[in-house]
Amino acid sequence: MPRKCRKCGQPAVINMRQHKLALCKNHFPAWIVEQTERFIKKYKMFTYDDRILVAVSGGKDSLALWDVLIQLGYQADGLYLGLGIDEGIGYSAESRAMVEDFAAKHPQARLHIIDIVQTYGQGIPEVARRTRRGKGKPCSVCGLVKRHEMNRVARELGYNVLATGHNLDDEVAVLFQNTLNWQVEYLARQHPVLPETPGFARKVKPFFRFYERETATYALVRGIDYIYEECPFSVGATTIYYKELLNQMEADKPGAKLHFYLSFLRAREKEGLFTQRQEEKLDLHPCPKCGQPTTAPGLCAFCRLWE
């Protein structure tokens, strides 16, 4: 990369075409930290009084997010969920080792580990094989388990904010998919901040405006070891198809993804799109087994997995 850092003239580690901004190995991580702080304030995600639980998978995004929040001095602890995914490559074991390694280097923050196999008796692949929801792909089961457990741990341990490392590429792929299907209920819930509601912690995505290559470069420059492999079950996922298509659009029009997502947020705020729906009260009641709010008539979807 022949570019020079805009701030000091040293060789750049990244050139962000959509911002017309190239930065070096010192100024780029500082920029990520500043921008994250700016997004946290702009979108009113949380303050220094909040207790934040960061969902860490061992991947670049979540570890980078935890790293940034610790640097900024937030009360940000980690939560690792052992999902029992091996598939011959020891995926869960390796990702857990990455998270534990990171946590050991950051003693000012706590790491909570929940092993799903130990706690509930089976990992994601087994549950998926056994249940209707998991037919074909375990991703739906995995998403359900993660949402439930993250919220449970947050409530039980007194965290009021759940932070995930979703980046712009993740968010745009989901937005694109929901838009192509015009799934209004999903679109209504798509926002970098979902407010706290009775029984549910606030959910925030402080990295939602960073491209994947930016979080990857950040992790690299900061020397954060992370698991490079994608989850073995993600192969052929629809979002990966859309990610490739969106990458092509981004290559043709730098900033296309950011523009798509930000104009969606603007339409929500300025035009009141989807807000009516968001305000509709769902008929929630506590699950008789786990106590988390559910719309299901009997046990919640999570508890039904283990029946």
Next chain:
Amino acid sequence: MPRKCRKCGQPAVINMRQHKLALCKNHFPAWIVEQTERFIKKYKMFTYDDRILVAVSGGKDSLALWDVLIQLGYQADGLYLGLGIDEGIGYSAESRAMVEDFAAKHPQARLHIIDIVQTYGQGIPEVARRTRRGKGKPCSVCGLVKRHEMNRVARELGYNVLATGHNLDDEVAVLFQNTLNWQVEYLARQHPVLPETPGFARKVKPFFRFYERETATYALVRGIDYIYEECPFSVGATTIYYKELLNQMEADKPGAKLHFYLSFLRAREKEGLFTQRQEEKLDLHPCPKCGQPTTAPGLCAFCRLWE
């Protein structure tokens, strides 16, 4: 094409993967006519009592539409607008000849011709060069002139419905572009039927569920001569970029375009998306020069072109 017609076993002229339907040179045009009638009724576009003005450009879609409406026995006359586009290939002259040729073969319908150069003194390329609106690309000027003149002629000659030959590929490309930019006002107006309002004729797109290859095959099989060239100014248009991207998605997932458009319509109807906005009354008043409704403080945008 090795496929056989589903209805008679003769060689098929088209295989519509999204419908899993192959048809021969006899059953395909009959299917187009039936489907058009079905869409006209399903979306309450018009009845046999309405007087319909079909905007004919000389291209396959609009001539095919006129052909179908005549076959179905609707009161459907044609309107050709001479836009004064030559660009060394005699584009307007050739397209006019195609329309006149078609009209001569269908004496039961009338053809109205408005020559913009004769009527207003300049063609689209000249007006575009002269005005701010035409800077760079004449397409915006051309769209404005066509909308204004189509509506003017409909009102002056007592047609209450304006029909255009937009096909699914056209509509989806526009929907895609408006969605990527989340242009709520444009999205609110995107529908195969825009109801009549004071000063504006109803606007309908009876071909909005046909793919471009279907209308092209229909024109071919029916022996309709049409202008093959795209408008010379359309080269590099953003919608063409999106059409290519959408073609790629369609190739990967047959029916993707139709699904995208129909789920948009469903979200509008079932979920009330954009309807609030549609109902908002615009502050319209008659243009002091031409009398057509406008939101502009003085002359309407069309009349300002000629000042």
